[in-house]
Structures are given as structure tokens and as C-alpha cells.
Amino acid sequence: MAIILINGNEITAKEGVSLLWTALDTGFYIPNLCAIRNAKHQAASCRLCYVEIEGEKSPVLACVQPVRDGMSVQLDTPAVARLRNTAFELLMSHHKLECQICPNHGQCTLHKIASHIKAKLEPQRFRKIPRDMPVDDSHPRIRFDPNKCVLCGKCVYVCQKSGAGVLDFSYRSIDTRISTFAGMPLGETNCNSCLACVTVCPVGSLTLKS
Ligand code: SF4
Ligand code: SF4
Ligand code: FES
Missing domain, CATH: 3.30.70.20 (Alpha-Beta Plaits)
Incomplete structure (x- = not known):
């Protein structure tokens, strides 16, 4: 068993399990698209689940980060936002946006992530690649x-x-x-x-x- 801090809140967690699922299961949302619960290998390809851990030089991906007793995690620092929001904008630069006629309208994970990270669905910094x-x-x-x-x-x-x-x-x-x-x-x-x-x-x- 491990005691960790997420945004300053004390959480009891299982040592060695993925930090992403620990956070999600205890009510702390971390944007994610590619993580698969219980899969042996995680692709870690979407680059949306960055978090900052005290003592680490730079943000890490929560889906491949095992829980360690005593770790202190921050979910939304400027460094996290910079990496995560860039990954999201890049992803949206080659996504065909037509929400009004999309069968997924109203239940789309991209909307949830955009709202959580306060980003627009249309990329602001990158050229849109038509698909x-x-x-x-x-x-x-x-x-x-x-x-x-x-x-x-x-x-x-x-x-x-x-x-x-x-x-x-x-x-x-x-x-x-x-x-x-x-x-x-x-x-x-x-x-x-x-x-x-x-x-x-x-x-x-x-x-x-x-
Ligand atoms: S977005 Fe949908 S179709 Fe594309 S890889 Fe993921 S599950 Fe498959
Ligand atoms: S609802 Fe989601 S998947 Fe559909 S077009 Fe909009 S952002 Fe894309
Ligand atoms: S959930 Fe995609 S990189 Fe972690």
C-alpha cells in the first residue's frame, strides 16, 4: 500500500499500479486517449496524460508511471499544460471537425479534454491538415x-x-x-x-x- 498526494490531497493507493488509473479511480481527471486498463503494454502515444511529480526534472506520462509511496503529484502546472496542450493541438490539426453531424456528438472525449484543459477544438498554433x-x-x-x-x-x-x-x-x-x-x-x-x-x-x- 502507498500513500501519495495528488494536488495536495492524500490518497491511499496500490504501490506499482499506474498513476493514471489511480488518479481516475479516485476522482482526479487526467486527460487520456490511448491508455488501456490492464493492458500489459501501454502505447503512451497520445501524450495527453502529463503530470508533474515532485523531485522529477520534467513532467512524466501518468499512464506509464507506477505509483510509489510518498510521491507528490501535481496535475496542472504550467509545464504540464505546455506539453499536454501542444499534444492536443497537434492531434486536432489532423482531425476532421464536423461535430454537428458527428454520430459521437454529445459524448465525445475530445470535447471533454478540450473543456478540461481550456483549449479550443480548432488548433490555434498549427496549420490544419485536411483529411x-x-x-x-x-x-x-x-x-x-x-x-x-x-x-x-x-x-x-x-x-x-x-x-x-x-x-x-x-x-x-x-x-x-x-x-x-x-x-x-x-x-x-x-x-x-x-x-x-x-x-x-x-x-x-x-x-x-x-
Ligand atoms: S480513435 Fe477509434 S478508430 Fe481510431 S484508433 Fe482509436 S478506437 Fe480505433
Ligand atoms: S464530436 Fe468529436 S469526433 Fe466528432 S467531429 Fe466533433 S470532435 Fe470529432
Ligand atoms: S494516455 Fe496516452 S500517453 Fe498516456
């Missing part, structure tokens, strides 16, 4: 809009773990995207319609058809 890839409407129950994908990897994880294993990352760098084997339309794959990917997608990329 206009075709929407995959081939599946009878699932719609996949790659233009809204934030590459969190959650759909790949659940599809490999409990679905038919048809989703994966493809291409690299700025061209990275979620795809099926050889880019087949989702409706032509072995997808078993478990819908786990729709459940975990934090944005309006993988959604249920109405």
Missing part, C-alpha cells in the same frame, strides 16, 4: 470514418484480444491509420460483429449504424 479519406460504410452495423480517428489503438487492442483480429495499424508517420488486412472494406472481412471496437472508440470514428 478526406473515404468513409467505410460496407459493414452492416459499423461505420468507420478514418478522418476522425485519433489513433488511440483501443479498437486494435480489443479486436485482437476478443474480436476477430481484423483491425490493425497500417502505414507510418503522418500516414498512419487504422485498417483491415490489405485495406479490405470492413464488411468483407471476418469481422464477427462483436462491436467491441465501437464500444471503446473515444471519438466518432467507429460508430454503430442507426
Whole structure:
């Protein structure tokens, strides 16, 4: 057992578990997109979960930071805000924003994060990179809009773990995207319609058809 401080509040936590889940489970929100509870490896790719720990030279990512007895954590310092908000703006610079017609409108994690960190959804400092890839409407129950994908990897994880294993990352760098084997339309794959990917997608990329 460990006693830690989060924003000055004393929390009893389990030594060695992820600081991100400890904070979330005790009512302290830390923005996050790519963290997967109980996964053996965390991608730590969204760079949104920065926190500052007393004694550390620079902010660390809470999703890969184990709890240590006596640690004192600050969730919203200027250094945290600088790194986290830059990561968010970069992410939004290649996100197709069309909230009014998005199936995820009203329950979008990007809105929650923007509101929490007091950022705009439209990036202010970075040039917007247009995204206009075709929407995959081939599946009878699932719609996949790659233009809204934030590459969190959650759909790949659940599809490999409990679905038919048809989703994966493809291409690299700025061209990275979620795809099926050889880019087949989702409706032509072995997808078993478990819908786990729709459940975990934090944005309006993988959604249920109405
Ligand atoms: S995923 Fe969220 S931010 Fe993006 S268009 Fe949909 S509602 Fe808007
Ligand atoms: S489709 Fe959704 S769950 Fe999959 S990587 Fe993109 S944002 Fe994440
Ligand atoms: S949740 Fe930590 S880097 Fe994405």
C-alpha cells in the first residue's frame, strides 16, 4: 500500500499500479486517449496524460508511471499544460471537425479534454491538415470514418484480444491509420460483429449504424 498526494490531497493507493488509473479511480481527471486498463503494454502515444511529480526534472506520462509511496503529484502546472496542450493541438490539426453531424456528438472525449484543459477544438498554433479519406460504410452495423480517428489503438487492442483480429495499424508517420488486412472494406472481412471496437472508440470514428 502507498500513500501519495495528488494536488495536495492524500490518497491511499496500490504501490506499482499506474498513476493514471489511480488518479481516475479516485476522482482526479487526467486527460487520456490511448491508455488501456490492464493492458500489459501501454502505447503512451497520445501524450495527453502529463503530470508533474515532485523531485522529477520534467513532467512524466501518468499512464506509464507506477505509483510509489510518498510521491507528490501535481496535475496542472504550467509545464504540464505546455506539453499536454501542444499534444492536443497537434492531434486536432489532423482531425476532421464536423461535430454537428458527428454520430459521437454529445459524448465525445475530445470535447471533454478540450473543456478540461481550456483549449479550443480548432488548433490555434498549427496549420490544419485536411483529411478526406473515404468513409467505410460496407459493414452492416459499423461505420468507420478514418478522418476522425485519433489513433488511440483501443479498437486494435480489443479486436485482437476478443474480436476477430481484423483491425490493425497500417502505414507510418503522418500516414498512419487504422485498417483491415490489405485495406479490405470492413464488411468483407471476418469481422464477427462483436462491436467491441465501437464500444471503446473515444471519438466518432467507429460508430454503430442507426
Ligand atoms: S469526433 Fe468529436 S470532435 Fe470529432 S467531429 Fe466528432 S464530436 Fe466533433
Ligand atoms: S478508430 Fe477509434 S478506437 Fe480505433 S484508433 Fe481510431 S480513435 Fe482509436
Ligand atoms: S494516455 Fe498516456 S500517453 Fe496516452
